[in-house]
Amino acid sequence: MTKLKIAVIGYGGMGxxxxxxxxxxxxxxxxxxxxxxxxxxxxAHAIQxxxxxxxxxxxxxxxxxxxxxxxxxxxxxxxELAIRGMEAGKHIVCEKPAVMNPQEFHxxxxxxxxxxxxFMVHQNRRWDPDFLILKELYENKExxxxxxxxxxxxxxxxxxxxxxxxKEHGGGMLLDWGVHLFDQLLWMIDSPIKxxxxxxxxxxxxxxxxxxxxxxxxxxxxxxxxxVGTTNYTKLDRWYIKGTKGTAKISDWDLTGEMxxxxxxxxxxxxxxxxxxxxxxxxxxxxxxxxxxxxxxPKGHEMNQSFYQNFYHVVKNEEEPLVKNEEVLHVLTLMxxxxxx
Amino acid sequence: MTKLKIAVIGYGGMGxxxxxxxxxxxxxxxxxxxxxxxxxxxxAHAIQxxxxxxxxxxxxxxxxxxxxxxxxxxxxxxxELAIRGMEAGKHIVCEKPAVMNPQEFHxxxxxxxxxxxxFMVHQNRRWDPDFLILKELYENKExxxxxxxxxxxxxxxxxxxxxxxxKEHGGGMLLDWGVHLFDQLLWMIDSPIKxxxxxxxxxxxxxxxxxxxxxxxxxxxxxxxxxVGTTNYTKLDRWYIKGTKGTAKISDWDLTGEMxxxxxxxxxxxxxxxxxxxxxxxxxxxxxxxxxxxxxxPKGHEMNQSFYQNFYHVVKNEEEPLVKNEEVLHVLTLMxxxxxx
Numbered sequence: 228m229t230k231l232k233i234a235v236i237g238y239g240g241m242g243x244x245x246x247x248x249x250x251x252x253x254x255x256x257x258x259x260x261x262x263x264x265x266x267x268x269x270x271a272h273a274i275q276x277x278x279x280x281x282x283x284x285x286x287x288x289x290x291x292x293x294x295x296x297x298x299x300x301x302x303x304x305x306x307e308l309a310i311r312g313m314e315a316g317k318h319i320v321c322e323k324p325a326v327m328n329p330q331e332f333h334x335x336x337x338x339x340x341x342x343x344x345x346f347m348v349h350q351n352r353r354w355d356p357d358f359l360i361l362k363e364l365y366e367n368k369e370x371x372x373x374x375x376x377x378x379x380x381x382x383x384x385x386x387x388x389x390x391x392x393x394k395e396h397g398g399g400m401l402l403d404w405g406v407h408l409f410d411q412l413l414w415m416i417d418s419p420i421k422x423x424x425x426x427x428x429x430x431x432x433x434x435x436x437x438x439x440x441x442x443x444x445x446x447x448x449x450x451x452x453x454x455v456g457t458t459n460y461t462k463l464d465r466w467y468i469k470g471t472k473g474t475a476k477i478s479d480w481d482l483t484g485e486m487x488x489x490x491x492x493x494x495x496x497x498x499x500x501x502x503x504x505x506x507x508x509x510x511x512x513x514x515x516x517x518x519x520x521x522x523x524x525p526k527g528h529e530m531n532q533s534f535y536q537n538f539y540h541v542v543k544n545e546e547e548p549l550v551k552n553e554e555v556l557h558v559l560t561l562m563x564x565x566x567x568x
Numbered sequence: 569m570t571k572l573k574i575a576v577i578g579y580g581g582m583g584x585x586x587x588x589x590x591x592x593x594x595x596x597x598x599x600x601x602x603x604x605x606x607x608x609x610x611x612a613h614a615i616q617x618x619x620x621x622x623x624x625x626x627x628x629x630x631x632x633x634x635x636x637x638x639x640x641x642x643x644x645x646x647x648e649l650a651i652r653g654m655e656a657g658k659h660i661v662c663e664k665p666a667v668m669n670p671q672e673f674h675x676x677x678x679x680x681x682x683x684x685x686x687f688m689v690h691q692n693r694r695w696d697p698d699f700l701i702l703k704e705l706y707e708n709k710e711x712x713x714x715x716x717x718x719x720x721x722x723x724x725x726x727x728x729x730x731x732x733x734x735k736e737h738g739g740g741m742l743l744d745w746g747v748h749l750f751d752q753l754l755w756m757i758d759s760p761i762k763x764x765x766x767x768x769x770x771x772x773x774x775x776x777x778x779x780x781x782x783x784x785x786x787x788x789x790x791x792x793x794x795x796v797g798t799t800n801y802t803k804l805d806r807w808y809i810k811g812t813k814g815t816a817k818i819s820d821w822d823l824t825g826e827m828x829x830x831x832x833x834x835x836x837x838x839x840x841x842x843x844x845x846x847x848x849x850x851x852x853x854x855x856x857x858x859x860x861x862x863x864x865x866p867k868g869h870e871m872n873q874s875f876y877q878n879f880y881h882v883v884k885n886e887e888e889p890l891v892k893n894e895e896v897l898h899v900l901t902l903m904x905x906x907x908x909x
Binding site: 241386450476 | 843
């Protein structure tokens with residue numbers, strides 16, 4: 228198998244993670260041939276990390292040894308880099324969010340058509356094990372038909388450093404984390420969105436959102452809550468999932484959680500009223516022991532290929548992309564509607 | 569102190585809880601002089617419980633020994649019972665929701681004005697210890713200024729029995745539990761509502777809602793999420809509370825929970841990136857150990873009087889009511905807007 232030679236553009240947190248961790252796992256298929264960053268400190272870091280460094284972008288684009296670029300720069304620079312790359316004959320892996328808005332993506336799509344290059348956005352969280360547990364539950368119906376999904380990521384560290392604080396660079400948490408959370412759910416749920424209500428949070432006083440809260444109703448009546456918070460000193464569960472026969476929680480990245488399923492006993496088992504606050508409640512009492520059973524969370528839907536394995540075979544015209552550009556455009560359009568409302 | 573003589577109208581779950589538990593604690597101030605229920609089985613229950621029983625409503629209203637009525641009947645009968653009671657000279661404690669809609673409440677208010685009787689709605693969950701912890705946090709600012717409150721009650725037993733399944737009787741979970749959750753927050757938050765979005769749930773296929781989800785923005789920018797679910801086999805925390813300096817959770821009626829507060833150290837303590845799913849994140853990493861501290865939840869705001877102690881003194885013209893009728897009307901109007909939208 229001929230390896231694909233890839234150059235990494237942008238050597239910040241994500242660029243170096245691609246070069247040294249993700250691509251390092253795919254050594255049979257990829258070779259990292261060099262790095263380019265406009266910041267000389269980061270160039271120096273790359274050299275320290277033992278990676279070849281290009282003097283400038285033109286050098287990368289002219290290098291006929293380079294088959295593909297990984298773009299991991301601030302969001303407002305993706306479009307130009309991707310277009311110049313494809314025009315120079317390179318295939319592209321682009322960090323998320325792909326671009327600033329749907330208009331920019333249309334420009335990219337035209338260049339894809341003209342050049343025939345592969346352009347794939349690194350929506351890597353489709354491979355997150357916690358999400359793949361949800362996906363398996365969604366398909367195997369262990370808790371019945373799923374009708375409500377709550378997806379939360381909570382942190383207490385504010386918006387991460389530098390350009391993500393700036394609107395002009397495509398900062399803010401909707402674009403940074405929302406793009407993952409919407410992508411996961413829109414990819415899985417095979418129904419159009421009927422209604423979406425979003426509230427952006429600005430409690431930290433930045434010009435970009437420090438989190439958001441979205442409530443989505445799909446045409447098939449699925450309800451989805453998506454929340455990102457960066458001022459949450461203690462967290463709620465990563466996933467809360469309601470099905471017609473049970474409820475599941477995936478608490479954290481460590482995949483702890485629980486799943487409680489109705490036993491569907493023929494005879495109705497009445498709950499015992501509990502004292503709740505200063506009142507009594509049967510409604511909010513736990514279901515009686517005989518009525519439900521605790522189960523282990525499933526292992527998670529299996530993905531046959533990693534992102535980069537798939538990218539490799541798409542470039543070789545052997546596979547369909549697992550992250551399709553129309554899906555990327557769908558999420559960009561959704562976020563753009565929220566931001567420009 | 570002259571005791572108030574009270575008759576209980578409706579001897580279902582709530583009526584018997586008032587007669588045998590709540591009023592039994594207030595024996596210095598109240599005497600339960602009799603019960604009336606239209607259902608002969610319930611009349612028989614009252615007799616078994618050692619309580620005197622009236623033959624019919626007229627007998628209660630004519631009994632000059634009765635100072636006050638406790639109305640704990642289906643919601644659609646509250647208005648007529650309250651009005652007839654006040655016209656017969658009785659003071660009224662009425663179960664929640666007071667009546668079916670704001671129009672009915674206006675009719676009641678006219679009779680209050682004309683007769684000068686006391687009419688108080690049993691919004692007892694203002695005394696719930698979990699809510700009083702929130703109220704103390706809201707006032708003492710231990711987690712800074714609170715800017716987001718999430719109030720959830722989750723059960724898995726569906727809508728409770730008989731009339732609460734019927735629209736004509738004022739059934740459904742918005743009226744049954746929503747009335748408490750909205751009342752608590754609207755009482756505490758001293759700001760008008762700017763926007764409310766509500767989604768009623770009908771997953772159980774009843775003609776009334778089996779739960780709901782409301783997202784409220786107040787004029788002072790407080791964000792509130794209120795949720796009631798009756799198909800939740802495992803629960804989220806009762807309260808999730810975000811302040812400018814920390815976050816608190818009150819998990820359940822047993823008052824377990826946690827509170828994590830920023831140490832506000834002068835030097836910025838950077839979090840360590842964590843592996844989250846297939847990606848890396850600094851944003852969603854826990855704050856570093858040096859940056860936060862865990863604290864115990866406070867004991868809760870103290871209420872000087874119980875509901876019935878206050879009612880007693882209001883009847884005697886010695887106190888202002890702790891549950892004011894304009895507050896009750898406010899919540900009724902809010903719920904009516906949701907139901908008739």
